[in-house]
Amino acid sequence: MIETSARVVSAESGVVRVEPATESGCGGCKSRSSCGVSGLGKYFSSTRSAIEIRCDVPVAIGEELQLSMSEGDLFKAGLLAYLLPSVMALVGAGIATTLGGGDVGAVLGAVAGFCIAFLLARWTGWAPTLSAHKTNHSTEGVTP
Template identity: 35%
Template sequence: MIEENAIVAKIEHNQVWVESKPKQGCGGCLQKSSCSTSVLDKFIKKRSIAVDCDIELKTGDEVVIGISEGILIKASLLLYMLPLVVMVLSGAVAEAFLPSGYEHGDLVIAGTAISALLLSLWAISKLQQSFFYTFFSRPVVIRRSTD
């Protein structure tokens, strides 16, 4: 189980929404001005995510959330490998159907492969909310944080 500390942002409709707990090390670090983690933290908006919870909580509680390693590996393979496989296969199909000696064959193959990659990334982003949350389980609240 992969675990992360979080803070309960809100509770509505029997749903618990959490935000990542700020990292303690960045505040006192002398390399903060040149560190990419610190710079990204300023620009990336904090997002709340819905998690499953069987514990009675209130807004502001510090909790430990977790997700199974197996689910994370399956999701990573689907979200990273599938678009690459689609890209390679579409390029191979385009090459197979092009007549030999076609003048701009390389551009057609590359365009087809890149188009298929972008289309698969778009499809995954559209299916993410409706299909992937039911196929893969969501993170769960394991316990209240003892820190």
Template identity: 35%
Template sequence: MIEEEGTVIAVQGDYAQVETQRRSACGKCVAQDACGTSLLERFFGRRTVALTALNPVQAMVGDRVLVGISEQGLLRAALAAYLVPILALLAGAMLGDALGGDRADAASVLGAILGLVLALLWLRGYSVASAPKPERQPLILRRLEAHSALVSLPRL
């Protein structure tokens, strides 16, 4: 389970809108000061992300929560979103090249475009069909304790 902390900003029935802080995967890396990804994060800043999650713990607005998503569900979604369009583009280009005859270059480009468009149409249907599956939905795992801030006063 991949986990992230967030704050509930709205509750609607069995679901809650949770706001999390976007950060790079290597935020705790030893080399973060010398890393290009870390540099980009500092340049563009951290942005908040709002997501809808199942709320079995009945979290309320303002609660700090731990949100999780299945690794398997995330891996399948990533493969569908990244790998399928690239493979369809390449397959379309190779098919166009093979069937293009004298105009193999033009047919290859048209085949690549057609393959990509078909893959994106498939991806739209796939995402709609797989959205209700529990392994694809974020889930609020538990409420977190409110962090207490310790304030130290200067000594006089």
């Protein structure tokens, strides 16, 4: 599991808006903004605004939650966001080239393949699942 802390900004009817509670990254070096190690830390970078997540536990504004995501979900999201468009762009360029499109055709085929991959990713409707639970040092003292 990949985990990070987040602070509740607003809460209503099972949906909470959270923002990063601490600075992202592992703190091991000065390149936290470009580090590939912190998956959720990158999602909660300091330039990112608060996000909405589902939370079945009653929480109060200002309370700290522990957000977690499985490594498998992060891996699938990476494949869907990076690998699929790259492969489809290469396939589109290859098809256009074999059909005799030349360089311009290859570029157009790559763009078409990328767009098709983007649409496929959107049509799947899949999104990684974040689970939220209260931290042990929350203000109400409730354990997950």
